[in-house]
Amino acid sequence: MALIVQKFGGTSVGNVERIQHVATQVAKSVSEGNQVVVAVSAMSGETNRLTALAQEMQSRPSKREMDVLLTTGEQVTIALLSMALQERGCPAISYTGWQVPITTDNVHSKARIEKIDGEKILAQVAQGKVVVVAGFQGVTTDGDITTLGRGGSDTTAVALAAALNADECQIYTDVDGVYTTDPRVVPEAKRLERVTYDEMLELASLGAKVLQIRSVEFASKYNVPLRVLSSMKEGGGTLITTEDNFKDNDMEKPLISGIAFSRDEAKLMILGVPDKPGVAYQILGPISDANIEIDMIIQNQGVDGNTDFTFTVSRNDMEPAFEILEGIATQLGAREVLSDDTIVKISMVGVGMKSHSGIASTMFKTLAENDINIQMIGTTEIKISVVIDEPSLELAVQSLHEAFELDK
Amino acid sequence: MALIVQKFGGTSVGNVERIQHVATQVAKSVSEGNQVVVAVSAMSGETNRLTALAQEMQSRPSKREMDVLLTTGEQVTIALLSMALQERGCPAISYTGWQVPITTDNVHSKARIEKIDGEKILAQVAQGKVVVVAGFQGVTTDGDITTLGRGGSDTTAVALAAALNADECQIYTDVDGVYTTDPRVVPEAKRLERVTYDEMLELASLGAKVLQIRSVEFASKYNVPLRVLSSMKEGGGTLITTEDNFKDNDMEKPLISGIAFSRDEAKLMILGVPDKPGVAYQILGPISDANIEIDMIIQNQGVDGNTDFTFTVSRNDMEPAFEILEGIATQLGAREVLSDDTIVKISMVGVGMKSHSGIASTMFKTLAENDINIQMIGTTEIKISVVIDEPSLELAVQSLHEAFELDK
Numbered sequence: 001m002a003l004i005v006q007k008f009g010g011t012s013v014g015n016v017e018r019i020q021h022v023a024t025q026v027a028k029s030v031s032e033g034n035q036v037v038v039a040v041s042a043m044s045g046e047t048n049r050l051t052a053l054a055q056e057m058q059s060r061p062s063k064r065e066m067d068v069l070l071t072t073g074e075q076v077t078i079a080l081l082s083m084a085l086q087e088r089g090c091p092a093i094s095y096t097g098w099q100v101p102i103t104t105d106n107v108h109s110k111a112r113i114e115k116i117d118g119e120k121i122l123a124q125v126a127q128g129k130v131v132v133v134a135g136f137q138g139v140t141t142d143g144d145i146t147t148l149g150r151g152g153s154d155t156t157a158v159a160l161a162a163a164l165n166a167d168e169c170q171i172y173t174d175v176d177g178v179y180t181t182d183p184r185v186v187p188e189a190k191r192l193e194r195v196t197y198d199e200m201l202e203l204a205s206l207g208a209k210v211l212q213i214r215s216v217e218f219a220s221k222y223n224v225p226l227r228v229l230s231s232m233k234e235g236g237g238t239l240i241t242t243e244d245n246f247k248d249n250d251m252e253k254p255l256i257s258g259i260a261f262s263r264d265e266a267k268l269m270i271l272g273v274p275d276k277p278g279v280a281y282q283i284l285g286p287i288s289d290a291n292i293e294i295d296m297i298i299q300n301q302g303v304d305g306n307t308d309f310t311f312t313v314s315r316n317d318m319e320p321a322f323e324i325l326e327g328i329a330t331q332l333g334a335r336e337v338l339s340d341d342t343i344v345k346i347s348m349v350g351v352g353m354k355s356h357s358g359i360a361s362t363m364f365k366t367l368a369e370n371d372i373n374i375q376m377i378g379t380t381e382i383k384i385s386v387v388i389d390e391p392s393l394e395l396a397v398q399s400l401h402e403a404f405e406l407d408k
Numbered sequence: 409m410a411l412i413v414q415k416f417g418g419t420s421v422g423n424v425e426r427i428q429h430v431a432t433q434v435a436k437s438v439s440e441g442n443q444v445v446v447a448v449s450a451m452s453g454e455t456n457r458l459t460a461l462a463q464e465m466q467s468r469p470s471k472r473e474m475d476v477l478l479t480t481g482e483q484v485t486i487a488l489l490s491m492a493l494q495e496r497g498c499p500a501i502s503y504t505g506w507q508v509p510i511t512t513d514n515v516h517s518k519a520r521i522e523k524i525d526g527e528k529i530l531a532q533v534a535q536g537k538v539v540v541v542a543g544f545q546g547v548t549t550d551g552d553i554t555t556l557g558r559g560g561s562d563t564t565a566v567a568l569a570a571a572l573n574a575d576e577c578q579i580y581t582d583v584d585g586v587y588t589t590d591p592r593v594v595p596e597a598k599r600l601e602r603v604t605y606d607e608m609l610e611l612a613s614l615g616a617k618v619l620q621i622r623s624v625e626f627a628s629k630y631n632v633p634l635r636v637l638s639s640m641k642e643g644g645g646t647l648i649t650t651e652d653n654f655k656d657n658d659m660e661k662p663l664i665s666g667i668a669f670s671r672d673e674a675k676l677m678i679l680g681v682p683d684k685p686g687v688a689y690q691i692l693g694p695i696s697d698a699n700i701e702i703d704m705i706i707q708n709q710g711v712d713g714n715t716d717f718t719f720t721v722s723r724n725d726m727e728p729a730f731e732i733l734e735g736i737a738t739q740l741g742a743r744e745v746l747s748d749d750t751i752v753k754i755s756m757v758g759v760g761m762k763s764h765s766g767i768a769s770t771m772f773k774t775l776a777e778n779d780i781n782i783q784m785i786g787t788t789e790i791k792i793s794v795v796i797d798e799p800s801l802e803l804a805v806q807s808l809h810e811a812f813e814l815d816k
Contacts, residue, residue, distance in 0.1 A: 016461065016464045016465070019465065020465070050484065053424065053484075053488055054487070054488065054491055056424045057424070057427065057428070057488050057489075057491035057492045057495060058491035058492065058494055058495040059495065061491050062490065062491055062494055064501070065487040065488075065490045065491050065494075065502055066487070066491075068483060068486065068487040068490075068502050068504070069483070069484060069487035069488065071483075072480035072483045072484050075476060075477070075479075075480045075483070076458065076461075076477060076480050078476065079462070079473040079474070079476040079477035080461055080462065080465050080473075080477065081465075082470065082473045082476075083462055083465035083466035083469050083470055083473050084465045084466065086466055086470055086473075087465060087466040087467065093472070094473055094476050096476070096553075098506070099551055099553075143507055145504075145507075
């Protein structure tokens with residue numbers, strides 16, 4: 001008998017029919033012999049409705065009171081889902097965050113879980129009940145209600161799975177798993193049976209927005225097997241787990257798991273900077289101070305004692321970064337500042353890279369064969385990213401997907 | 409500096425504008441030098457909306473889960489009202505029932521308050537904050553969420569006032585106080601400055617539905633001065649307090665405080681019953697067993713060894729009571745069973761009756777002068793009730809109101 005934590009998000013419980021559908025699904029898991037703990041979000045739309053009410057009350061709504069207000073959303077869902085389960089002959093009981101309790105720090109609106117006491121839940125599970133827990137919420141040691149921030153229900157589910165030592169944490173979403181790339185760009189994209197936590201983190205941060213990064217980190221830290229499934233469509237989804245679990249069938253493990261890409265990229269260049277120690281900090285320090293996140297960085301040393309810096313930021317940050325750079329350029333006596341927001345980033349992700357060479361060269365060769373110019377290159381242990389012109393995005397992803405036989 | 413508990417019901421917090429209006433009113437009380445604790449209900453309509461959702465989930469919704477569901481209603485209100493107060497520069501903090509905590513027994517949907525711990529509230533009040541408490545809800549010692557039943561926010565307010573040893577408990581409603589009678593029947597009806605708990609209980613149970621009976625009983629038990637006020641209209645409302653508080657100006661205290669009446673009355677008669685010991689029980693026992701509440705009872709002894717029984721019930725209960733009576737009549741060999749649902753009950757209420765005679769005779773004289781026939785009479789220490797024909801209701805109430813100079 002396996003103990004499973006299942007998480008259903010706002011869309012999955014968005015109306016009466018959806019909640020009934022979830023109840024049927026949970027009841028099925030139980031009838032298959034599993035012990036089930038469910039974490040749910042507020043019904044979709046509810047958070048926006050409550051936020052709108054708050055904004056009519058207070059120009060900058062109190063974060064403490066906002067947490068009191070928003071946590072009613074999941075409280076409604078846990079009660080309704082418990083009722084729907086009982087109606088299906090499946091004993092069920094609801095718990096709010098404070099009832100569990102899920103203890104957090106006191107940072108309202110983005111609290112962090114400090115401790116989950118699994119005792120009450122496990123006692124109910126042992127009695128044959130499904131325990132329906134409110135996601136996204138917790139309580140401080142002083143008894144104040146907190147929220148984990150938007151989308152925090154994933155984190156609740158993973159933290160519950162860790163605390164209860166569950167066999168698996170299943171995240172039900174509107175997609176049926178993690179794909180080799182975006183099927184809207186490559187119709188042949190295939191669902192991955194499994195990926196490692198590290199791969200998932202690279203894929204998620206690069207735009208495959210299936211899971212919250214934080215919950216994947218959490219799952220990785222506590223070694224909780226995580227499965228992404230569709231709440232609408234049957235299927236095994238994608239299992240996210242440690243690399244160890246791949247050892248058995250390493251031969252079958254593909255070199256590359258997936259291709260992520262991001263259109264929200266802009267490039268800034270500061271050219272002809274006198275090449276002295278500390279110049280990188282003088283350029284990038286003020287950018288960071290303005291809370292602009294820098295992604296890739298390249299420095300080209302010139303022959304004339306000057307150097308060129310190129311780095312990428314989100315498109316929204318390009319203008320403010322450009323203004324800061326112009327000030328710096330004057331200060332440092334740099335030649336020119338340029339910006340370009342017609343670039344994209346493509347990343348190939350795979351733990352197989354660790355032990356296999358030649359992936360980068362295959363990637364570059366494939367792009368060259370398609371006349372796609374690489375503007376920047378960045379690598380990590382399990383990822384190679386390139387920056388290219390936006391119009392080449394589709395062709396690049398499609399040809400790489402084919403070259404690495406991800407459709408096989 | 410007075411400590412006041414103010415209660416606002418669902419209509420008073422029914423939308424954004426109403427909540428803002430309540431916030432302005434509470435802030436005014438604070439600016440007048442009072443310490444204020446507020447108890448609020450769910451926004452009107454919210455309970456019905458949630459109940460409808462529950463009914464779609466489960467044919468007979470679980471009472472435990474129903475309490476989890478419904479208590480979100482007040483939780484939304486406390487957060488919004490706290491925000492609105494803060495926006496007015498009035499420091500405020502919200503507490504749910506479990507946060508106070510308001511400890512109840514574990515009878516879901518109609519729990520009784522066992523204990524209120526006032527410590528947290530008083531600490532916040534001492535810091536100059538308005539504390540906004542969710543009405544209608546509590547928590548068991550096991551940490552389960554409970555509700556006090558519909559309209560239970562009045563009880564929360566009175567219980568809070570008792571626990572905090574508040575100077576006054578103010579119940580804001582859609583009427584501006586307790587009247588000498590229904591102003592729709594007697595336009596000259598006057599608002600009472602004060603009534604005693606006992607009078608209020610008689611007036612409330614007889615149809616002047618301003619306050620929950622239970623909260624008046626509670627206030628009486630703990631000697632909490634209770635004031636009924638309008639949340640829309642300025643004015644001192646009606647103070648409900650002990651008889652002791654009237655002693656000082658007993659001379660001014662009217663004999664009669666008010667005239668209550670009820671149209672929901674039906675009369676049943678069983679005639680020609682052999683007059684033997686135990687016959688009253690034989691007749692009324694089966695009626696009570698059928699959960700039919702009997703109000704007034706009269707027994708007339710006949711000359712022929714037979715007796716007639718007359719009693720009143722709610723109009724809804726007349727048919728079932730009639731059927732039961734017919735069975736009994738056959739059994740006992742009674743002559744006839746009659747019913748009449750065109751009757752009403754009028755009750756004159758006043759603690760002054762205790763020390764003054766002649767009130768009943770003035771009442772009967774007034775009715776006689778207006779050709780109104782009295783069918784039944786019942787009295788308590790502070791009340792005289794008569795049953796008359798429904799068509800005479802308005803004339804009777806108007807003429808009694810005038811005869812006892814209640815409009816003066």
